[in-house]
Amino acid sequence: MDAVFKRCERSAGARRALIEGWIRDFSYEAPRIVDAGIAIRRLITSTSDARIASWRDADRWCRLFDAREGPRTLARQIVQGPDPVEDILRRACLDDPMRAVSGYVRTVAEEALRLVPDRLGGSSGPVTIERLTQFLVPGGMIRFPDPEMRGLVARSLLTPWLAGRAAPAEPVRAAVQTFLLSHLGDPRLRASQWSRAGDDAIALMRQWLARASLIAFFEVIGEYAYDRHWRYREAFWSACLKAGAIDDAWLALGNAVHTSARAVKDLNGAYARLTGSAVQSNQSILLLRVRNTIFCEWSHEGKLRAWPVDWKTAPKLYLAKYTKEDVIGAGLPFPPNLQYGSKGRQDSEDCSIGILKVVGGREASPRCWPTAPTSTSPTRIGCRNELPLPGRSAAE
Template structure:
């Protein structure tokens, strides 16, 4: 782009200085445009330079230092609010500025007064400087420990729900989960975190592409561990939600309590690798309001009553379909072509209630009824085919005639 900046009207210079940062064709003239705007000495151009810095905050731009230095200079040369704001909030320091706003956002009762005091109002509230401050708030929340970890995490969720701009997804996930790699949050807060991230970004097993992009945005080296932590929470959440839903609607609470105790023992022992549940049409209606949309599958077709539900588990090499009503629990080897995959959105009733698999018993299929001593039979089968012991029933007591 070759032209004489001196031929531009003040209006055109103001427009160019404010908007060139998003157009790579203007990279070569950016320093000259900034110098011309400063040299003009007009209050309207000074305001343009300040707002361009805060709106675009183009830290990767080749002329960023020119813009930052110009914004700091024009802010100081006038008796106007930007002079004091720049001093109070370190606005012209690209590291300290976002950090000072971030700390205030994490400790204040509301984001609006903080942003207003820093001059980040109207369109600047949605600008890149504000977004950088929220990214920094995520980093600060990720450093928190003990009780402050929950306090900052809850504040971060509130900020994201109310702020006019959002941090990057990877930064937010990092800020919310990083404190819990070495300690476990209280169950109620774990549920809040899980529900928030599930609603915002989907299940890591279902939206794997999106979560790979989120991992790529995370700082540090622990991204995969953080996503694994959340996935583990969601597995536990799925099992507990399934039992809560069925427990609220069952006609045989005593029988259901025994099944719940059996499977939750594996859960508490971190022996369950995947968990997902599916509802028949009537069961889905009964469960509304108790589970999040999209966090379960549907059972369709013949072979299963519409009022029934199924819990689909993976324990080592064993894939399991436990049912909400009387009947046999099904066990497959996970490589069996007839084994149900977790995280499907739809299941057909007949395969889920199969009485044989693509493989025989020795290779990992059985349909075991809930009859006397079923807990030891289940534990025996699972140990035989996965190597994992039940915390209470151990290896069970294997007898071929059981199957």
């Protein structure tokens, strides 16, 4: 190190090469990274070379060449500071294209992601996401696209709500979900992008997407196919979702459905198309997985259908397109009823209505369900003891 320092004292080119190499290869674990930073600070303060004046100013401002504090100081400026992220990087001499993807900037990104979870829980959440986007996704391209960094990003943004913590405020949840869908993709469709995020983070994101699919479906129903019975069915599935009984959901929209609706936009393209001559252009379906059962809800008074998840006739989730034939294969039996016909059974043996009464509230009515699969009991799909009626505790 002493020999390198002596050479840099004599050569402006050697000084600049040392600085660029230190920034490029920076890592907390790099050999003698602290000593090299100290040497650089001595060099830039002991010379009058105008070509390194900007480095000298950057070090005075944010302790750039302090190998321990420099990255943390910049991370705090990026996450919490008032100045635009672009200006912060420029002032730190890190806006050059090569330096912008250097080891030093990567370390700053890791430090910033450690700060993010504590900022997301309050009113500063959306602003934090906006600043993180400016830093991590300049020009719409993620700065460090490797699996490890993608995993860090996902986990940092979802950490505040793991382990059963309270749900985020809606503006924060929407901002986090949009960021992750835009820059990491849907974990159900692009699993490799989420490989380092952790199972609990992936599960949470899937729950959020199931919620978004359900909201979008009923928004579409309200705009294109509202019928009185839908308020009961919406209450039913919403209660299932709130209780954590819906494991996955996938929406398929007809060609004429207004995809600019807010709830549909919230999915950021994470839905399918319902096509074919056998369906109306404004019809839609919602596929749900509840434990080991697949359900298919139709708009426009379509019948509810259900299949065990391992049946060959059960629809596959996450396809890009569906036709009617894809989602009406032989499923669980829907018995006739002398009084109500295809509207299902009113007696206690009608297991779908049993589920409805458990999770849908006191307004549940057997006339609200066009059909009722006899095998979809609360016990079968794992809901009987998990879903209290509105206004009651689970212990009642």
